[in-house]
Amino acid sequence: MSNYDLILSRNSFLLGVELRIFWSVAFLYGLSTLIFLFHILTRRASAGKAAQVLLSVAVVLQAGLILLRTFEAGRAPFQTLYESLSWFAWSASLTYLYISSKWESVYLPGIFVSALSMGACLYALLSRSPAVEPLSPALQSYWFEWHVILAFFSYAVFVVAASVEGAYLIIRPFIKRGSAGGYGLTEGNIEDFHASAFKLVIFGFPFLTFAIFSGAAWANEAWGRYWSWDPKETWSLITWTVFTLYLHSKATPGLKGAPASAFNMLGFVCMMMTFLGVNWLAKLLGIPSLHIYAV
Amino acid sequence: MSISETIRPYILALKSKEGWKALSGWCYRKLSSIWTSVYVLGAMALLFVIGTIFPQGEDFGEYIKAGGRFIDLVGIFGLLDLFTSPLFLILALLLLANLIVCSYERYAALLSGRVFPKGFEPTHILSLTHDIPDAHIEVRRLLRERLGFRLLSKDGDWIVMEKGLSYRWLTWLYHAGIIACFLGFMLTYLFAFEDSITLAPNEAQTVAPSTNGRLQGLFHPKHGPTDFHLLLEDFSTEYSESPELDFPKDKTSRLAIGLGWSKPGYEMKPESLSVKDWRSRIKVVQGGKTLLEKTIEINDPLRFGGYTFYQEGYEQRLKIRVYDNPIPLEVKTDEDAFIPGLDATLKFGTFRTGALHRLDGSVEKIKPFAFVKLKTGEEKYEDIGKIDLGGFLDINGSRVTLVDAAESSVLSYRYDPGVAVLWWSGIFVLVTMSLRFFGGWYRLAYAIDEADSIVMLKLNLNSKGLGADPSRIVRRLERYLTMDDIRPFPLPPE
Ligand code: HEM
Numbered sequence: 113m114s115n116y117d118l119i120l121s122r123n124s125f126l127l128g129v130e131l132r133i134f135w136s137v138a139f140l141y142g143l144s145t146l147i148f149l150f151h152i153l154t155r156r157a158s159a160g161k162a163a164q165v166l167l168s169v170a171v172v173l174q175a176g177l178i179l180l181r182t183f184e185a186g187r188a189p190f191q192t193l194y195e196s197l198s199w200f201a202w203s204a205s206l207t208y209l210y211i212s213s214k215w216e217s218v219y220l221p222g223i224f225v226s227a228l229s230m231g232a233c234l235y236a237l238l239s240r241s242p243a244v245e246p247l248s249p250a251l252q253s254y255w256f257e258w259h260v261i262l263a264f265f266s267y268a269v270f271v272v273a274a275s276v277e278g279a280y281l282i283i284r285p286f287i288k289r290g291s292a293g294g295y296g297l298t299e300g301n302i303e304d305f306h307a308s309a310f311k312l313v314i315f316g317f318p319f320l321t322f323a324i325f326s327g328a329a330w331a332n333e334a335w336g337r338y339w340s341w342d343p344k345e346t347w348s349l350i351t352w353t354v355f356t357l358y359l360h361s362k363a364t365p366g367l368k369g370a371p372a373s374a375f376n377m378l379g380f381v382c383m384m385m386t387f388l389g390v391n392w393l394a395k396l397l398g399i400p401s402l403h404i405y406a407v
Numbered sequence: 408m409s410i411s412e413t414i415r416p417y418i419l420a421l422k423s424k425e426g427w428k429a430l431s432g433w434c435y436r437k438l439s440s441i442w443t444s445v446y447v448l449g450a451m452a453l454l455f456v457i458g459t460i461f462p463q464g465e466d467f468g469e470y471i472k473a474g475g476r477f478i479d480l481v482g483i484f485g486l487l488d489l490f491t492s493p494l495f496l497i498l499a500l501l502l503l504a505n506l507i508v509c510s511y512e513r514y515a516a517l518l519s520g521r522v523f524p525k526g527f528e529p530t531h532i533l534s535l536t537h538d539i540p541d542a543h544i545e546v547r548r549l550l551r552e553r554l555g556f557r558l559l560s561k562d563g564d565w566i567v568m569e570k571g572l573s574y575r576w577l578t579w580l581y582h583a584g585i586i587a588c589f590l591g592f593m594l595t596y597l598f599a600f601e602d603s604i605t606l607a608p609n610e611a612q613t614v615a616p617s618t619n620g621r622l623q624g625l626f627h628p629k630h631g632p633t634d635f636h637l638l639l640e641d642f643s644t645e646y647s648e649s650p651e652l653d654f655p656k657d658k659t660s661r662l663a664i665g666l667g668w669s670k671p672g673y674e675m676k677p678e679s680l681s682v683k684d685w686r687s688r689i690k691v692v693q694g695g696k697t698l699l700e701k702t703i704e705i706n707d708p709l710r711f712g713g714y715t716f717y718q719e720g721y722e723q724r725l726k727i728r729v730y731d732n733p734i735p736l737e738v739k740t741d742e743d744a745f746i747p748g749l750d751a752t753l754k755f756g757t758f759r760t761g762a763l764h765r766l767d768g769s770v771e772k773i774k775p776f777a778f779v780k781l782k783t784g785e786e787k788y789e790d791i792g793k794i795d796l797g798g799f800l801d802i803n804g805s806r807v808t809l810v811d812a813a814e815s816s817v818l819s820y821r822y823d824p825g826v827a828v829l830w831w832s833g834i835f836v837l838v839t840m841s842l843r844f845f846g847g848w849y850r851l852a853y854a855i856d857e858a859d860s861i862v863m864l865k866l867n868l869n870s871k872g873l874g875a876d877p878s879r880i881v882r883r884l885e886r887y888l889t890m891d892d893i894r895p896f897p898l899p900p901e
Contacts, residue, residue: 135665243652
């Protein structure tokens with residue numbers, strides 16, 4: 113075998129290993145989702161704890177997966193959508209584990225994060241190409257790593273904020289009725305728990321602002337125009353606007369409650385649209401959208 | 408009642424000075440309300456969504472050809488150019504006015520000093536050992552010297568102190584920074600323009616600004632070409648080998664790979680090349696003098712004379728000889744070319760030349776070549792093969808020789824006075840916003856009084872920012888008070 117063939121077969125081998133690990137990670141996220149569901153149904157804290165442990169194992173394994181991919185590609189591992197989906201699942205779960213370590217026996221939001229991470233992994237594995245591609249000229253910039261890492265960091269934080277907001281909206285009526293025992297949330301601590309959603313958005317918002325700003329600076333260097341109203345750019349601005357609405361609502365007496373919560377959840381939906389679904393609405397309405405963003 | 412009758416009283420009211428005053432007062436009140444910003448931001452978000460549904464910048468005819476529905480709607484509201492439509496501009500100006508009025512109002516409020524309520528609800532109560540005057544002195548000293556609080560107000564029974572960067576000022580500053588960003592957008596909207604220029608090797612060329620900027624005349628009254636020339640000294644391309652992955656599309660086969668039942672495989676094909684870089688070595692010359700020299704590439708443009716020049720792409724022209732015709736034909740790559748001697752339409756792919764970075768890390772010069780296709784129908788092509796520079800292919804029984812190739816560099820250029828304003832104000836917004844959100848700010852109001860001959864310190868602690876930890880402030884205060892004998896030692900629980 114020539115040196116050349118050796119490189120090709122080594123790369124094929126590494127990709128095979130990577131895919132097996134990736135499937136195992138997806139499986140662990142799935143299992144963790146099921147055990148979180150079991151926790152919700154049985155109200156057993158031990159189940160919540162077990163799901164959390166499985167989620168941690170998935171995160172550690174996926175950290176190895178991301179390192180392997182970095183080694184295979186010889187660059188930061190978020191050029192293709194396949195790579196970004198993996199990074200998204202990992203950073204969201206890691207952020208969730210960090211935030212939830214501060215709660216005592218509260219596991220409710222976990223199902224949202226683990227299910228989303230599983231979905232992201234399966235989407236990457238089943239629908240995207242795992243081929244390692246060289247970095248295209250437009251991506252060869254010092255902005256590449258910082259813009260993407262900080263954008264995904266804000267995404268991860270917003271995912272956890274949405275999981276808290278969702279859990280709060282669902283459990284609060286039961287707490288009021290006194291029928292929400294076993295979830296670690298009571299009249300006494302539910303508002304503090306809810307406040308962490310606000311804190312998370314406050315934390316993520318400057319990162320999202322930075323991501324949009326650095327994206328514009330990068331576009332200005334690469335394409336000569338800082339803003340082109342490309343669907344991806346526009347969706348990032350929509351996400352930013354909706355989170356601005358959320359923050360304003362929190363400072364407006366008549367909007368602090370349900371409307372603010374709705375804006376937070378909507379912000380999450382817009383964030384997912386920015387990440388994945390930029391042309392989905394146009395397709396749904398049967399409108400030709402000619403600016404397909406390359407992912 | 409008819410419409411004219413309904414609006415008549417209002418029109419009459421506007422004929423008087425009072426009417427105008429009332430109207431402008433109403434507008435001002437509305438513009439200074441945070442509710443207005445909620446409505447306008449909401450409307451903006453909706454408009455943005457519409458902008459992602461309709462292909463922006465698309466030609467109306469193309470839109471219809473591509474099967475676009477909603478044709479009337481698109482025509483009336485200018486949905487294909489939504490972000491320059493009057494609807495968008497009015498909303499943006501409304502938001503700007505809202506922001507300016509709010510910032511002005513809050514600025515006035517910030518400068519006029521704050522008036523605090525006479526009484527606060529205590530959030531913590533601590534008992535003290537000193538009498539009231541001594542306790543006052545000691546508590547104030549501790550708060551100032553040990554905890555770093557500064558005095559805000561001592562009206563009424565409560566003394567109000569603060570610590571950290573004032574969040575009110577920070578919030579005000581980043582709102583003001585957003586106004587400055589708007590200024591940058593406006594400069595771009597009004598004065599920016601762009602175009603492209605194709606540079607053939609060693610042929611000096613001036614930049615003749617196109618006239619697509621909205622108020623460009625104010626900046627370039629003559630619309631004449633620039634007094635400097637651009638000279639392309641060298642244009643080079645680099646490729647890297649990018650093996651193709653043989654990977655199944657169907658989900659079951661993919662799962663089988665995940666389970667280790669089958670393996671993915673990379674393979675190298677002659678066409679598996681991907682562009683690594685395009686570079687142009689450019690000289691800026693004026694009156695025979697070189698003013699600047701730079702090699703530009705994507706992400707590394709050239710800035711000169713207020714313009715920025717970007718490497719956009721390249722244009723390739725091939726010289727081909729059909730059979731032994733003495734006059735060669737010139738064709739552009741990646742475009743259909745009817746070849747008279749052949750009576751057929753050919754399409755020459757990108758002419759590959761330059762350096763090739765191979766998988767094993769070695770770099771070699773590419774033996775220049777292009778792929779050739781024969782057009783067999785509308786958007787249908789048949790692969791014919793690869794042609795080397797100086798080599799030939801037999802097509803339809805005739806020999807086609809690739810005699811020569813020339814590359815020009817395509818640059819886009821842009822003039823945009825908004826960028827600098829936007830950058831500085833954007834950085835300012837980021838910094839002030841980060842200080843506001845990640846920093847910590849406290850407002851502590853305290854009162855010392857006596858009840859049943861026990862001296863009490865009542866605290867009302869308020870905080871903003873993620874860096875603030877109010878319980879830590881209270882803990883530290885308790886510790887210092889105890890250490891300095893101002894607070895009784897807590898008794899162990901019985
Ligand atoms: C482009 C428009 C605007 C943006 C992007 C924006 C952004 C923000 C953000 C992110 C916050 C929450 C952070 C904080 O509490 O410091 C905020 C708060 C606030 N904004 Fe705006 N804003 C805009 C326009 C306005 C306008 C027009 C008004 C005036 C009505 C306004 C009034 C306020 C107020 C009163 C707060 C509460 C600040 C506080 O916590 O004291 N904003 N704004």
